Amino acid sequence: MRSEEYSQPFTTIAPYYDTLMSFVNYPAWVEYIERILALYERNDRLIFDLACGTGVCLELWYERGYQVLGLDRSFTMLEVCRNRLQKKKGESVALINGDMRWLALHRVYPVITCLYDSLNYLLKEEELAACFKNVHRTLSEKGLFIFDMNTIRCLRDEWGNNTYYRQDENINSVWSNQFDVKNSISSLELVLKIKQNGDYHTIREFHQERGYPLSTIARLLTRAGFTFSLYRHLTFNPAWEQDLRIMGVAEKC
Numbered sequence: 001m002r003s004e005e006y007s008q009p010f011t012t013i014a015p016y017y018d019t020l021m022s023f024v025n026y027p028a029w030v031e032y033i034e035r036i037l038a039l040y041e042r043n044d045r046l047i048f049d050l051a052c053g054t055g056v057c058l059e060l061w062y063e064r065g066y067q068v069l070g071l072d073r074s075f076t077m078l079e080v081c082r083n084r085l086q087k088k089k090g091e092s093v094a095l096i097n098g099d100m101r102w103l104a105l106h107r108v109y110p111v112i113t114c115l116y117d118s119l120n121y122l123l124k125e126e127e128l129a130a131c132f133k134n135v136h137r138t139l140s141e142k143g144l145f146i147f148d149m150n151t152i153r154c155l156r157d158e159w160g161n162n163t164y165y166r167q168d169e170n171i172n173s174v175w176s177n178q179f180d181v182k183n184s185i186s187s188l189e190l191v192l193k194i195k196q197n198g199d200y201h202t203i204r205e206f207h208q209e210r211g212y213p214l215s216t217i218a219r220l221l222t223r224a225g226f227t228f229s230l231y232r233h234l235t236f237n238p239a240w241e242q243d244l245r246i247m248g249v250a251e252k253c
């Protein structure tokens with residue numbers, strides 16, 4: 001299905017990402033994580049956000065008095081993130097252009113987050129397993145890994161084989177999804193038509209996300225050395241396969 005005209009994910013859309021995601025209630029997500037930190041009795045004020053993207057959450061953490069560090073594979077997403085944090089802090093910010101499948105840092109951190117589908121972009125079970133192991137190594141003793149994931153149900157039944165049209169400010173977009181039941185991978189052809197100075201230019205990106213059974217997520221977390229709970233996103237109810245998005249809280253043991 002993928003054609004050569006489609007760019008790699010999160011390359012060309014970076015400057016438009018925040019506009020496209022303006023419907024997401026990031027403050028509620030950050031407040032939820034603060035409730036998780038309170039529940040697990042953590043007072044650490046340092047957050048390392050994996051796959052931080054354009055840094056919307058990092059900015060919110062910073063405003064709440066946290067020290068922040070971000071990592072992302074996409075250079076263009078990090079550029080947006082860097083500008084945002086620099087504007088807020090008035091100084092340059094440490095960000096890492098890296099891949100969470102091969103994360104290898106010398107420092108350890110008390111809290112690592114990975115939000116908004118980012119883990120679903122790991123399309124092979126071995127990649128998710130490697131990421132969990134890397135995060136475990138990068139956490140301090142009793143450190144917490146807090147992450148969300150879309151479920152198979154979300155990819156199969158919500159996104160399905162549907163095409164959506166949207167208009168956000170100066171952007172018209174078409175989101176064409178296809179779900180492959182064999183491997184639980186959802187493929188998205190995303191086309192943006194952006195109006196600038198009276199003209200339209202077009203951007204095309206191809207994205208793929210994989211849904212994992214909760215039992216697989218649980219097995220890989222255990223194997224990586226975590227004790228954990230899986231919640232329905234934005235709640236403290238146990239997650240189940242019918243949820244659309246789950247939240248994992250994994251403690252290094």
Ligand SMILES: C[S@@+](CC[C@H](N)C(=O)[O-])C[C@H]1O[C@@H](n2cnc3c(N)ncnc32)[C@H](O)[C@@H]1O
Nearest residue numbers: 010051052053072073074099100115116118121
């Ligand atoms: C849907 S965006 C979410 C960004 C941000 N966490 C947020 O909440 O807005 C997914 C992000 O994951 C990043 N990403 C995907 N695979 C990655 C990998 N293997 N290593 C690091 N970053 C990755 C992408 O570059 C993108 O910025």
